[in-house]
Amino acid sequence: xxxxxxxxxxxxxxxxxxxxxxxxxxxxxxxxxxxxxxxxxxxxxxxxxxxxxxxxxxxxxxxxxxxxxxxxxxxxxxxxxxxxxxxxxxxxxxxxxxxxxxxxxxxxxxxxxxxxxxxxxxxxxxxxxxxxxxxxxxxxxxxxxxxxxxxxxxxxxxxxxxxxxxxxxxxxxxxxxxxxxxxxxxxxxxxxxxxxxxxxxxxxxxxxxxxxxxxxxxxxxxxxxxxxxxxxxxxxxxxxxxxxxxxxxxxxxxxxxxxxxxxxxxxxxxxxxxxxxxxxxxxxxxxxxxxxxxxxxxxxxxxxxxxxxxxxxxxxxxxxxxxxxx
Amino acid sequence: xxxxxxxxxxxxxxxxxxxxxxxxxxxxxxxxxxxxxxxxxxxxxxxxxxxxxxxxxxxxxxxxxxxxxxxxxxxxxxxxxxxxxxxxxxxxxxxxxxxxxxxxxxxxxxxxxxxxxxxxxxxxxxxxxxxxxxxxxxxxxxxxxxxxxxxxxxxxxxxxxxxxxxxxxxxxxxxxxxxxxxxxxxxxxxxxxxxxxxxxxxxxxxxxxxxxxxxxxxxxxxxxxxxxxxxxxxxxxxxxxxxxxxxxxxxxxxxxxxxxxxxxxxxxxxxxxxxxxxxxxxxxxxxxxxxx
Numbered sequence: 001x002x003x004x005x006x007x008x009x010x011x012x013x014x015x016x017x018x019x020x021x022x023x024x025x026x027x028x029x030x031x032x033x034x035x036x037x038x039x040x041x042x043x044x045x046x047x048x049x050x051x052x053x054x055x056x057x058x059x060x061x062x063x064x065x066x067x068x069x070x071x072x073x074x075x076x077x078x079x080x081x082x083x084x085x086x087x088x089x090x091x092x093x094x095x096x097x098x099x100x101x102x103x104x105x106x107x108x109x110x111x112x113x114x115x116x117x118x119x120x121x122x123x124x125x126x127x128x129x130x131x132x133x134x135x136x137x138x139x140x141x142x143x144x145x146x147x148x149x150x151x152x153x154x155x156x157x158x159x160x161x162x163x164x165x166x167x168x169x170x171x172x173x174x175x176x177x178x179x180x181x182x183x184x185x186x187x188x189x190x191x192x193x194x195x196x197x198x199x200x201x202x203x204x205x206x207x208x209x210x211x212x213x214x215x216x217x218x219x220x221x222x223x224x225x226x227x228x229x230x231x232x233x234x235x236x237x238x239x240x241x242x243x244x245x246x247x248x249x250x251x252x253x254x255x256x257x258x259x260x261x262x263x264x265x266x267x268x269x270x271x272x273x274x275x276x277x278x279x280x281x282x283x284x285x286x287x288x289x290x291x292x293x294x295x296x297x298x299x300x301x302x303x304x305x306x307x308x309x310x311x312x313x314x315x316x317x318x319x320x321x322x323x324x325x326x
Numbered sequence: 327x328x329x330x331x332x333x334x335x336x337x338x339x340x341x342x343x344x345x346x347x348x349x350x351x352x353x354x355x356x357x358x359x360x361x362x363x364x365x366x367x368x369x370x371x372x373x374x375x376x377x378x379x380x381x382x383x384x385x386x387x388x389x390x391x392x393x394x395x396x397x398x399x400x401x402x403x404x405x406x407x408x409x410x411x412x413x414x415x416x417x418x419x420x421x422x423x424x425x426x427x428x429x430x431x432x433x434x435x436x437x438x439x440x441x442x443x444x445x446x447x448x449x450x451x452x453x454x455x456x457x458x459x460x461x462x463x464x465x466x467x468x469x470x471x472x473x474x475x476x477x478x479x480x481x482x483x484x485x486x487x488x489x490x491x492x493x494x495x496x497x498x499x500x501x502x503x504x505x506x507x508x509x510x511x512x513x514x515x516x517x518x519x520x521x522x523x524x525x526x527x528x529x530x531x532x533x534x535x536x537x538x539x540x541x542x543x544x545x546x547x548x549x550x551x552x553x554x555x556x557x558x559x560x561x562x563x564x565x566x567x568x569x570x571x572x573x574x575x576x577x578x579x580x581x582x583x584x585x586x587x588x589x590x591x592x593x594x595x596x597x598x599x600x601x602x603x604x605x606x607x608x609x610x611x612x613x614x615x616x617x618x
Contacts, residue, residue: 022511023511024511024513024514025511025512025513027513028511028512028513028516029512029513031422032422032423032425032426032429032516033426033435034422035418035419035422035423035426036422036423036426036427036435036436036438036439037435038419038423039419039423039439039442039443039446039483039487040435040438040439040442042442042446042480042483043442043445043446043449045457045461046449046453046454046457046480049456049457049460049461050453050456050457050460053456053460100356101356101359101360102356102360103353103356104352104353104354104355104356104357105353105356105357105360107353108353108354108356108357109357112350112353112354113354113357119609121357121361123605124361124364125357125360125361126605127364127598127601127602128360128361128363128364130537130538130541130597130598130601131364131367131541131594131597131598132540132541132542132543132568132593132594132597133541133542133543133544133568134541134543134568134569134571134572134575134590135367135371135541135571135590135593135594136367137572137575138571138575138586138587138590139366139367139370139371141575141576142575142583143366143370144363184360184363187360191360215342215343215345215346216346216350217345217346217349217350218342218346220349221349238448241448242448244450245448245449245450245451245452245453246450247450247451247452247543247544248543248544248568248572252572252575252576272450272452272544275452275456275548276452276455276544276547276548279456279459279547279548280547280548280551291456292456292460295452295453295456298450298452298453299449299450299453302448302449302450302453303445303448303449305448306444306445306448307445310441310444
C-alpha cells in the first residue's frame with residue numbers, strides 16, 4: 001500500500017474513532033463521573049466500614065453501650081458514657097466561650113474595621129486554623145496550662161467550688177483546659193463563616209435601620225444578627241462539629257482520666273482521645289470493636305451536625321439575591 | 327413636664343451612645359483576644375524550638391533519652407513520603423471530580439458530590455484513621471506508610487476538590503466558549519484551556535491541602551504507627567513530624583520536650599509557610615481578576 005493510502009486509512013480510522021467516542025468526550029465524561037462517584041463512595045464506605053467493624057460490640061452491648069459508664073477492658077465490659085459526656089461537655093463549653101468572641105471578630109471584620117485592616121486581620125484569624133493540632137497540644141500542655149489555666153482553675157475552685165461544674169480540687173490538665181484550647185481552635189471556623197453571613201446581608205437593611213435613627217450597634221444587634229441568625233447558627237454548629245472531633249490537642253491537655261464528676265476542673269476523657277490512646281493497645285477483637293463503635297458514634301454525630309449546619313447556611317445563601325451581596 | 331421628658335430622652339440617648347461605643351469597642355477587643363494565642367504560640371515555638379535547632383537536627387536519627395544531639399530525619403523523610411502518597415491519591419481524583427462538579431453542578435451525581443465533599447471535610451480525622459485501618463491495615467496485617475497515605479489523602483480530598491471547583495468557576499466563560507467554537511472537544515477544553523487558566527488556584531488548593539495533612543497526627547497513630555528508625559518502604563510503619571512531636575511531648579523527659587519544641591518549629595515553618603504562600607497567591611489572583 002502506498003504511503004498516501006496508509007495516511008488516508010489512518011485518518012479514516014481516527015475519524016471513525018472520533019465519531020464513536022464523541023471526539024474523546026464519552027470516555028472523558030466517564031472518567032470524571034467515575035472520580036465524582038469515587039468521592040461519594042468513600043463517604044459511604046467510611047460509614048459501612050465503621051458499622052460492620054463494630055458489629056461485635058454492637059451485638060454484645062446493644063444501645064446501652066451509649067449510656068453505661070463501665071469501661072473495663074480487663075472485665076471485657078464497655079460503656080461509652082464517660083467519653084460521650086467528656087466530648088459533649090468540653091465541646092459545648094468551648095462553643096459557649098467561642099461564640100461571643102467569634103461574633104465580635106465577624107462584626108469587626110465585616111462592619112467596622114477600616115478597609116486596609118480587614119484583610120490582614122482576617123488573614124491572622126484564619127491562620128489560627130492552620131496551626132497543627134499537636135502544636136496546640138504542646139503549647140497547651142507546657143505553656144497555656146501553667147500560665148493561665150491553672151490560676152483560673154484555682155480561682156474558680158476557691159470561689160465557685162460549691163457549684164458542681166467548678167468543684168475542686170483544681171488540676172492542671174483538665175476539661176477546662178481542653179475547652180479553652182478548643183475555643184481557640186474553633187474561633188476561626190465560626191468567625192469566618194459568620195463574617196460571610198454578615199457580608200451577605202443587603203446594604204438596604206443597614207441603611208433602613210440607620211435612617212430610622214438606630215446607632216450602629218443597634219443596627220447590628222437588632223437588624224443584622226436577626227437577619228443572619230440561621231447562618232450564624234450554621235457557623236456555630238460547624239464550629240461544634242470541629243470541636244467534637246478534635247483529637248490530639250484535647251488528648252494532650254485533658255488528662256485522660258475516667259472521672260465521672262461533672263466538674264470542668266477535673267481531668268476527663270473524650271471519644272476521640274480514647275480512640276487514639278487505646279486503639280493500638282486493644283488486645284482482643286471485642287475491645288477494638290468497642291473503640292470502633294465510639295468512632296461510629298462520632299461519625300454519626302458529626303454527620304448529623306454537618307447536615308443541619310449546611311441546611312442553615314444554604315438557606316441564608318438562597319434567600320439573599322445575588323446583586324445584594326457586597 | 328416637657329423639660330422632664332426632654333431630660334429623660336437626652337439621658338436615654340446618652341445611654342445608647344455609650345452602649346454603642348462600648349459594644350463596638352468590644353468587637354475590636356475580641357479580634358485582638360483571638361490573635362494573641364496565635365502570636366503567643368508562634369513566638370514560643372520560635373524561641374523554645376530555635377534554641378536546639380542545628381544542622382544535625384535535619385540529618386541525624388533520634389538519639390535515646392539523655393544522649394544529646396540527634397535529629398528527626400526519619401520523621402522528615404516519613405512526612406515527605408506520607409504527604410507524597412496523599413498527593414498521588416487525592417490530586418488526580420480531586421481535580422477530575424472538580425471538573426465534573428463544575429461541568430454538571432445540578433445533576434444528581436453533582437449534588438451528591440458536593441454533599442459528599444462537605445461531609446468529608448467535616449468527618450473527624452481520627453474517624454478517617456479508623457477507616458484506613460480497616461481497609462488497609464487489617465487486610466495487610468501490618469501498619470504501613472501506605473495506610474497513612476490513604477488516610478491523609480481522604481482528609482486532603484475535599485480541600486483539593488472544593489478549591490479546584492471554585493477556581494474553575496472563576497475562569498471566564500468566554501474562554502470555554504472560544505475553545506468549543508474552535509472545534510475543540512469538551513475534554514480538550516477542560517484539560518487544556520480551563521485547567522491551565524485555573525492553574526494557580528488549583529496549586530494553591532493543593533498547597534492548602536498539603537498544609538492541612540502535614541500537621542495531622544491522629545490518623546497516623548492508627549495507620550502508619552510511627553518508627554524510630556529510618557524507613558522508606560511504604561509497606562512498613564513510618565515516622566512523621568506531628569506524631570514525633572506528640573511522642574516527645576507526652577514523654578517524661580526534659581530533653582525530649584526540648585526536641586518536641588524544635589520539631590514543632592520545623593513543622594510550623596512548613597505548614598504556616600505553605601499556608602501563607604497559598605493565601606497570598608489567592609489574594610494576588612483575585613486582585614488580578616478584578617474581584618478585589
